[in-house]
Amino acid sequence: MTHRPRSAGPPAGVLTGLRILDLSDQKGALAGKLLAGLGADVILVEPPGGGPMRSLPPFWQGAPAADRSVFFWFYSTGKRGITLDIRRPEGAALLHRLAAKADVVIESELPGRLEVLGCSAEALRARNPRLIVASITPFGQRGPYRDWRASDTVAQALGGMLYVNGHRSRPPLRSLGLQAYHQAGVFAAIGVVSALLARETTGRGQEIDVSLQAAVASALEHVPGFWHQAGIVHARQGTLHWTRYFRVGRCRDGYVMHCTIGDWTSLIEWMKADGMEADLDDPGLDDLKTRQAGADRLFAALDAWAERYTVAELVGGAQLRRIPYAAVRPPEALLDDPHLAERGFFVPIEHPALGQSVPYPGAPFRLGDAPWRVARPPGLGEHNAEVYGELLAMLPPEGLV
Amino acid sequence: MRPLDGVRVLDFTWVVAGPVTTRILADLGAEVIKVERRGSIDFGERRGGLSGTLMRGKRSVVIDLNDPRGLDLARHLATVSDVVIDNFSARVMTNLGLDYDALAALTPDIICVRMTGFGLTGPDRDHVSYGPTLQALTGYTLLMAEPGGPPAGFSYSYSDLAGGNLGALAVLAALWHRRRTGRGQLVDLAQLEAVASLVGPVLLARAIDGGVSTPTGNASQEAPGAPHGVYPCAGDDRWIAITVFTDADWDGFVEAIGRPAWTRDERFATGASRLRHAAELDQLVAIWTRGQRAEEAMAVLQRARVAAGLVANAEDLCAHDPQLAARGHFVDVSTPEGRTVRIDGPPFLLSETPARVSGPGPLLGEHTDEVLSRILGRSEGEIRALREAGVVG
Numbered sequence: 001m002t003h004r005p006r007s008a009g010p011p012a013g014v015l016t017g018l019r020i021l022d023l024s025d026q027k028g029a030l031a032g033k034l035l036a037g038l039g040a041d042v043i044l045v046e047p048p049g050g051g052p053m054r055s056l057p058p059f060w061q062g063a064p065a066a067d068r069s070v071f072f073w074f075y076s077t078g079k080r081g082i083t084l085d086i087r088r089p090e091g092a093a094l095l096h097r098l099a100a101k102a103d104v105v106i107e108s109e110l111p112g113r114l115e116v117l118g119c120s121a122e123a124l125r126a127r128n129p130r131l132i133v134a135s136i137t138p139f140g141q142r143g144p145y146r147d148w149r150a151s152d153t154v155a156q157a158l159g160g161m162l163y164v165n166g167h168r169s170r171p172p173l174r175s176l177g178l179q180a181y182h183q184a185g186v187f188a189a190i191g192v193v194s195a196l197l198a199r200e201t202t203g204r205g206q207e208i209d210v211s212l213q214a215a216v217a218s219a220l221e222h223v224p225g226f227w228h229q230a231g232i233v234h235a236r237q238g239t240l241h242w243t244r245y246f247r248v249g250r251c252r253d254g255y256v257m258h259c260t261i262g263d264w265t266s267l268i269e270w271m272k273a274d275g276m277e278a279d280l281d282d283p284g285l286d287d288l289k290t291r292q293a294g295a296d297r298l299f300a301a302l303d304a305w306a307e308r309y310t311v312a313e314l315v316g317g318a319q320l321r322r323i324p325y326a327a328v329r330p331p332e333a334l335l336d337d338p339h340l341a342e343r344g345f346f347v348p349i350e351h352p353a354l355g356q357s358v359p360y361p362g363a364p365f366r367l368g369d370a371p372w373r374v375a376r377p378p379g380l381g382e383h384n385a386e387v388y389g390e391l392l393a394m395l396p397p398e399g400l401v
Numbered sequence: 402m403r404p405l406d407g408v409r410v411l412d413f414t415w416v417v418a419g420p421v422t423t424r425i426l427a428d429l430g431a432e433v434i435k436v437e438r439r440g441s442i443d444f445g446e447r448r449g450g451l452s453g454t455l456m457r458g459k460r461s462v463v464i465d466l467n468d469p470r471g472l473d474l475a476r477h478l479a480t481v482s483d484v485v486i487d488n489f490s491a492r493v494m495t496n497l498g499l500d501y502d503a504l505a506a507l508t509p510d511i512i513c514v515r516m517t518g519f520g521l522t523g524p525d526r527d528h529v530s531y532g533p534t535l536q537a538l539t540g541y542t543l544l545m546a547e548p549g550g551p552p553a554g555f556s557y558s559y560s561d562l563a564g565g566n567l568g569a570l571a572v573l574a575a576l577w578h579r580r581r582t583g584r585g586q587l588v589d590l591a592q593l594e595a596v597a598s599l600v601g602p603v604l605l606a607r608a609i610d611g612g613v614s615t616p617t618g619n620a621s622q623e624a625p626g627a628p629h630g631v632y633p634c635a636g637d638d639r640w641i642a643i644t645v646f647t648d649a650d651w652d653g654f655v656e657a658i659g660r661p662a663w664t665r666d667e668r669f670a671t672g673a674s675r676l677r678h679a680a681e682l683d684q685l686v687a688i689w690t691r692g693q694r695a696e697e698a699m700a701v702l703q704r705a706r707v708a709a710g711l712v713a714n715a716e717d718l719c720a721h722d723p724q725l726a727a728r729g730h731f732v733d734v735s736t737p738e739g740r741t742v743r744i745d746g747p748p749f750l751l752s753e754t755p756a757r758v759s760g761p762g763p764l765l766g767e768h769t770d771e772v773l774s775r776i777l778g779r780s781e782g783e784i785r786a787l788r789e790a791g792v793v794g
Contacts, residue, residue: 014578026623038574056624058606070609071623074602138708140750143727149708152623153631157642158710160718162631164556165545171631172640172712173553174619176544177601179563183748186566191749193573194404194429198754200580201402206753214730214748217718219566221417221532221557222451224731227715228743229450234715235638237556239533239542246533248542248552255552257537262529288442324529328552330614331540331600332607339525345594346608359608364598365571366520368501369586370578 013039014370018196019391021045021098022079023086024108025052026178027212028136029075030185031106035192036078037363037372040104043387044079045086045095048401050380060354066380067353073377077349077360081378082387083401091400092117094392099124099131101391103205104192108136111146121207132195132205134188140211150212155180159216160223167238176331183215244295245288248328249303251311255328258302260291262323270321276305335359347374403430404754408576410434411475411482412459413499415441417532417558418592419488419516420455421565426484426572427458428747428756434482434772435459436475437765438466439794448761449734449742457734457744458759462773463766463794466497470792475499477777480508483579484572488516488592491526501587510585512575516568520591530592532558539597540604546616563599564592620679621646626672627679628654631712632690639695640712643686643702648672653705658689719743734761766794 016039022032023045036042044051055064056071084098085091096119099105105124107114114120121133135141138150139158153174156162161180166173191208199205217224222242226232239248245261260267264286271277278301284290291298306314311327318325327333334340346359363372384396408431412423415437427433435456444451465471476499479485485504487494494500494515501513515521518530536542536555545554571588579585597604601622603614619630619642626646634641645654651672655664663669663685668678675682690698695711702709711717719731732746747756773779773793787793 014574014581034570052624058602060609062610070606071602074605139724140728143724145703145724148703149706150710151621151629151644151646151708153619153621153629153644154642154708154710157631157640157712158722158724160713160715161559162642162712163640163714166553167551170547170550170553171619171633173545173547174622174631174642175559176541176554177599177603178622179559179599182599182601183563183566186563186570187747187749190425190566190570190573191751193570193577194756195751195754196577197573197580198402198404198751202753204753206751209750209752211724211728211748214725214728217725217730218745218748219559219562221559221562223557223715224719224745225444225449225451225454227719228731229446229453232715234556236553239552239554240556241533242557246531248537255537255543257534257542259531259534261531319528322529324531324534326530326534326537328537328542329540330543330607331597331604332612332614334539334597334600334604335608337538339519339523340594340597343520343523343591343594345597356609358605361598361600361604361608362594364567364595365588365590367571367575367578367586367588369582369584370574 012370013373014367015040018104019043019102020104020106021102022106024106024136026056026075027181028106028108028185028188029053030182031134031136031188031192032079033075033077034185034189037374039370039373042079043383044076044081044378046081046083046380048083048085054380076377078373078375079378080383080387081381082384083381085400086117086119088400090397092119094397094400095119096124096127097392100128102128102131103196104132104134106134106136106188111137111141125205130199130203130205132192132199132208134192134208134210136184136188136210136212138212140214141209152178152180155212155216159213160220161216164223164234164236166236168236172236179219180212180216183219184210184212187215187218240295244292247295247299249299249306251306251309251314254311256306256311256314257326257328258299258306259324260295260298261288262318263321264291266321267323270317271305274305274308276308277301278304349374349376351376402754403756405429405431408432408484409482410484410486411478412436413485413487413489413494414516415488417455417561418565419486419568421562422516422568422572423459423486424455424457425566425569425747427759433459434478435461435763437461437463439463439765447764448736448740449744453742453762454744456762459763460768460772461763461766462769465792468792470787470790472497474773474777474793476507479504479511481776483576484512484514486514486516486572490529491515491517491519491521505585510579510583512572512579512585512588514568514572514575514588514590516564516590516592518592520594521589532560535560535592535596538593540600540614541596544614544616547618548616550616560592560596564590564595567595625676626650627675628682628686630683632687634690634693634695634698636694641690641695641698641709642712643707643709645707650707651675653707654702657701657705657707661689732758734758736761769793
């Protein structure tokens with residue numbers, strides 16, 4: 001996975017040659033980032049003053065300033081950037097002309113908003129029947145909540161994710177990261193590539209309707225299944241996993257994730273060698289269901305034992321025995337993880353304006369026959385001359401950019 | 402028609418992450434053949450429920466991969482498949498001789514997707530993992546907490562869903578690549594990297610500033626705003642999420658809750674001052690919400706254009722949510738036994754070639770005979786002999 005500057009010629013990404021107009025804000029920004037990673041030419045279309053993500057924290061060096069939103073940078077890797085005022089009729093007309101040259105449009109306006117501007121999916125597709133339009137909205141394009149609002153946290157709430165996270169005696173807790181937006185972005189990208197494959201057969205594009213709420217509901221594990229199967233309402237229970245085979249415990253120097261579903265025999269042998277097996281040396285516990293039912297007693301004994309070790313000692317010893325233990329650590333630990341370093345997960349990107357190279361989190365997966373592209377996010381309107389020239393053989397339209 | 406009509410997926414995945422990938426492929430029209438063994442982890446009832454939702458629309462064949470004859474059947478199935486996918490730890494498929502190099506020697510344009518915990522390279526490649534341990538390593542467990550509070554992250558394997566959904570994107574990308582170039586490839590999906598890629602801007606911020614992340618409870622991770630959080634409602638364990646970002650949001654909020662005097666307090670006059678006094682604001686908001694039913698508070702706030710939503714539990718989500726119902730998110734599927742099971746459908750709606758649930762979860766080995774005869778051309782007698790020898794089930 002190497003970062004090649006655009007001037008070296010396009011690397012042969014999977015989606016190289018496909019052009020995507022990305023009108024979306026943070027709700028759908030991950031979709032364009034993923035498709036750009038796969039090699040598509042993703043053109044971020046922002047209003048002349050900059051899109052909403054540019055004013056979101058965190059900021060480089062802490063101070064809000066133009067072109068310094070780390071939030072914007074994260075979601076905009078690999079995209080080109082143009083400005084266009086689509087709220088004015090001349091701008092909307094230009095959007096039509098750009099969309100006529102595109103394979104995909106991604107947007108996240110509330111349902112009906114683009115229609116008011118004369119730029120509905122239907123209108124754009126009337127001019128370019130091969131066009132694929134992916135819309136990411138809080139609740140989808142139809143239904144009783146169609147016009148309702150959602151933030152990431154509200155989508156997590158109505159999608160069923162919030163209720164099952166947090167400690168039992170405390171309020172429900174939202175996730176680290178905007179996971180409602182992220183799931184919607186992943187599903188939008190799935191929809192886009194699916195629609196591209198379908199277009200090979202039908203010759204026509206189509207519309208993709210992604211709902212934040214439904215995306216969250218599709219990123220739950222046990223919640224809907226056990227309701228439908230047995231009417232069970234799973235509640236939040238701290239870090240105790242619903243299967244009751246995992247729970248956070250404490251070592252001498254930090255937290256560890258216990259696991260009672262690995263090589264149980266080896267785990268008990270190890271505890272016995274330390275004289276710390278308590279009442280766990282019980283053949284009945286060889287059965288998974290018994291360990292599930294006895295989780296409280298198991299984790300109490302494991303906690304008492306874990307206090308003798310550092311996190312590194314316990315995790316190292318467990319992995320040697322093929323027991324899936326792990327350190328409970330902050331996200332920044334990933335930056336120093338030798339495993340990720342060897343795999344080159346973080347990709348350094350030069351930010352000339354900052355005089356600094358920044359290691360960006362990289363590919364979610366590696367395709368053996370095509371590189372993943374992580375390139376510097378665009379400055380506001382950075383590619384106006386290039387894009388308007390390439391697509392419409394015109395100079396950036398004055399008064400609209 | 403569906404986008405993956407005619408695509409065959411040989412599916413060695415188990416537990417959750419891999420099955421999440423292949424259920425999306427099945428929804429998109431692929432023929433997914435799930436190779437299983439007896440005595441594996443299961444989640445009970447297979448037609449519906451959690452298992453049915455994970456295995457919807459797939460075929461199940463039982464093959465003993467420890468028997469050379471079974472391995473031969475699996476290899477033969479791979480040669481007539483487009484995609485071979487597993488989520489074992491790295492060495493398993495190699496030890497079985499079902500890794501990419503071995504299969505590509507037989508079928509040059511094969512797509513192999515390896516959804517390991519840590520990837521096929523790197524010092525930790527043989528480490529073992531489950532969703533909860535990957536969430537711990539990537540910061541979710543620790544950072545999902547109240548300020549200064551103990552870890553409270555995820556009571557479920559979000560990592561499996563996140564990695565699984567990204568896995569479907571990987572397969573689609575590889576299929577597109579093959580359609581364009583004629584070439585197959587090896588996809589190395591390390592679930593650790595998949596979930597790490599979704600941590601978001603905070604990880605990039607740490608890469609830049611070298612600082613330390615601390616938990617922020619339910620505070621906004623997008624635009625700064627207050628009130629922003631989860632508030633108690635009338636009833637047992639009923640909650641509402643309310644998120645106010647702009648002055649217009651605040652005006653709508655104030656109007657919706659009936660303009661109590663405290664909303665005119667100068668501490669809450671501007672966005673910046675509301676943020677400074679977020680803790681006091683949260684307490685005052687909670688006084689209002691405690692007297693409200695979550696459903697009604699949500700409707701009142703949404704009418705005022707405030708992003709608010711009840712914190713849906715399983716029953717709210719599956720039995721009472723009118724929006725998911727209108728979208729047809731949960732679908733009733735008939736089983737061969739004449740029962741009906743309700744399971745999740747795909748969350749993305751394609752207008753022309755929609756993905757849809759192809760059928761209920763299969764029983765263990767339900768399609769062994771069918772797959773062996775239709776796809777591998779084995780005779781009834783051969784299949785009987787293999788079954789008697791315990792090679793298939």
